[in-house]
Amino acid sequence: MIRDITIGQYYPVESPVHRLDPRTKLFGTLVYIISLFFADNIGCYAAATLFLGAVVHLSRVPLRFIVRGLKAIVFLLLLSVSFNLFLTDGRTLVRLGFLKITDNGLRLAFFMGLRLMYLVIGSSIMTLTTTPNQLTDGLEKSLGFLNRLRVPVHEISMMMSIALRFIPILVEETDKIMKAQMARGADFESGNLIQRAKNMIPILVPLFVSAFRRATDLAMAMEARCYRGGSGRTKMKPLHYEKRDHMAYAVLAAYLIAVIAIRFFF
Amino acid sequence: MSIQAIDLSYTYGQGTAFEQHALRHVNFEIKDGEFVGLIGHTGSGKSTLIQHLNGLIRPTGGDILYQGKSIYSDGYSLRELRGKVGLVFQYPEHQLFEVDVFSDVCFGPRNLGCSKEETEKRARHALKLVGLDESFYSQSPFELSGGQKRRVAIAGVLAMRPEMMILDEPTAGLDPRGRDEILDQIERLNRQHGLTILLVSHSMEDVARYVDRLMVMNRGEKVFDGTPREVFRHYRELEAIGLAAPQITYVVNELRDQGIPLDETITTVEEARDAILGLLEKRGKLK
Numbered sequence: 001m002i003r004d005i006t007i008g009q010y011y012p013v014e015s016p017v018h019r020l021d022p023r024t025k026l027f028g029t030l031v032y033i034i035s036l037f038f039a040d041n042i043g044c045y046a047a048a049t050l051f052l053g054a055v056v057h058l059s060r061v062p063l064r065f066i067v068r069g070l071k072a073i074v075f076l077l078l079l080s081v082s083f084n085l086f087l088t089d090g091r092t093l094v095r096l097g098f099l100k101i102t103d104n105g106l107r108l109a110f111f112m113g114l115r116l117m118y119l120v121i122g123s124s125i126m127t128l129t130t131t132p133n134q135l136t137d138g139l140e141k142s143l144g145f146l147n148r149l150r151v152p153v154h155e156i157s158m159m160m161s162i163a164l165r166f167i168p169i170l171v172e173e174t175d176k177i178m179k180a181q182m183a184r185g186a187d188f189e190s191g192n193l194i195q196r197a198k199n200m201i202p203i204l205v206p207l208f209v210s211a212f213r214r215a216t217d218l219a220m221a222m223e224a225r226c227y228r229g230g231s232g233r234t235k236m237k238p239l240h241y242e243k244r245d246h247m248a249y250a251v252l253a254a255y256l257i258a259v260i261a262i263r264f265f266f
Numbered sequence: 267m268s269i270q271a272i273d274l275s276y277t278y279g280q281g282t283a284f285e286q287h288a289l290r291h292v293n294f295e296i297k298d299g300e301f302v303g304l305i306g307h308t309g310s311g312k313s314t315l316i317q318h319l320n321g322l323i324r325p326t327g328g329d330i331l332y333q334g335k336s337i338y339s340d341g342y343s344l345r346e347l348r349g350k351v352g353l354v355f356q357y358p359e360h361q362l363f364e365v366d367v368f369s370d371v372c373f374g375p376r377n378l379g380c381s382k383e384e385t386e387k388r389a390r391h392a393l394k395l396v397g398l399d400e401s402f403y404s405q406s407p408f409e410l411s412g413g414q415k416r417r418v419a420i421a422g423v424l425a426m427r428p429e430m431m432i433l434d435e436p437t438a439g440l441d442p443r444g445r446d447e448i449l450d451q452i453e454r455l456n457r458q459h460g461l462t463i464l465l466v467s468h469s470m471e472d473v474a475r476y477v478d479r480l481m482v483m484n485r486g487e488k489v490f491d492g493t494p495r496e497v498f499r500h501y502r503e504l505e506a507i508g509l510a511a512p513q514i515t516y517v518v519n520e521l522r523d524q525g526i527p528l529d530e531t532i533t534t535v536e537e538a539r540d541a542i543l544g545l546l547e548k549r550g551k552l553k
Binding site: 176177179180181182183184185186187201202205206209210 | 317320322345348349352353354355358360361362363373374377378408422423426
């Protein structure tokens, strides 16, 4: 049951999108998100759809996998679409009791729905094609300038990648502890809210104990290999831009210009 | 009366790209009072198999019968079953959570709905069975040594008064002394208290010394089932699936190859010693 979580999951295939530098993908996602907030007419959304469709196609991630990520926001999506649909002023098209659907409302609801969906799809394409390690590497390098402001960028990104690495381990551990307690007759399904919260104690205590045990083990292992933070540490695979990254940036720039042009001239 | 697996199959991630067959058509019966060893390489399906025996996993095919009744039928109380078929997971000390040893052992019987007196009576008895006296009762389980923690965890399952105990690698990570103590205690539970025991292990040496019967798993299938002697006779096949017979089996076979007439079914060092001494004596007499 816990294994079904797919948010932030990496989909391991070979594709041009997978091979891109993580910084390109991070920056590209950022630009795409900004462009979605720029878009306010059908032309802009057509461009956004085209761009997203091309990236999804190039990434070779099955569409089914990408759409699954939308499940998490179904409620949010329905809520914002219906608010926009029923509560916008304008020329009335249909009237259902005290609710009315206007031409403006219809337009806003449609665009809002698209925008939310594209936001989620756009960012899940990034996480589906980039391993967590690459992602933190990319973040560390892109945010390197913050070092001058004495922000410990390396330490923060190290913590992030360790945290990401530990998610599946802790999920598995939770599963194991739950089963062990069930074997001792524990019941996690019945009782009222307070009773259920109390029933969690036999899971949470061992889980915390094991998380701390793993943390000290890891700290020990890192120190045994002379880890002492970011200064002067070199990388085995330093990030550098390839020809395909420059091409990707060119496509991205063309897309951004197109969206801006469509917005202001049509 | 017994526990039976009938054509048991389990597939992880059925219907997805990550489909994996963990168990394929496993059949066996364990009779009351038996001491059975379950051996297999990592990933052979041992752990998946034992989680079926008390209903923690629902099989994708086949059935489990406990005392003749299917445990997956409607209305069968799995919680009651878990009190009768006690399962001790690998590294069971990782499941301890209470403030002191005694309350942790009380957790199982309390979940079964025992009264306070009954719960405490069972906890005391269980702790005595694993050799922990009253001086431990009020200690925090997190301050004990590894071997003591493990005994507390085993007592936690014993306190439910199971009819059968399944132990998954109960000696993993213990020193040789701690290992022998735990195994001796498990043997006593079987011989003196009549508990049915299923001992999961990958160490042939441990298992050969204690069990009456041995089941060997490989890639989700049961490949051998018989007394340790019968199973170790197939030591070459065992090697092929990443297991080894006890070292003494190899010594005996080397000696046999050199023409020394030893019984090939010898499985323990003691038996080998007696057999070799016997032979030497005979030869001494002959000379």
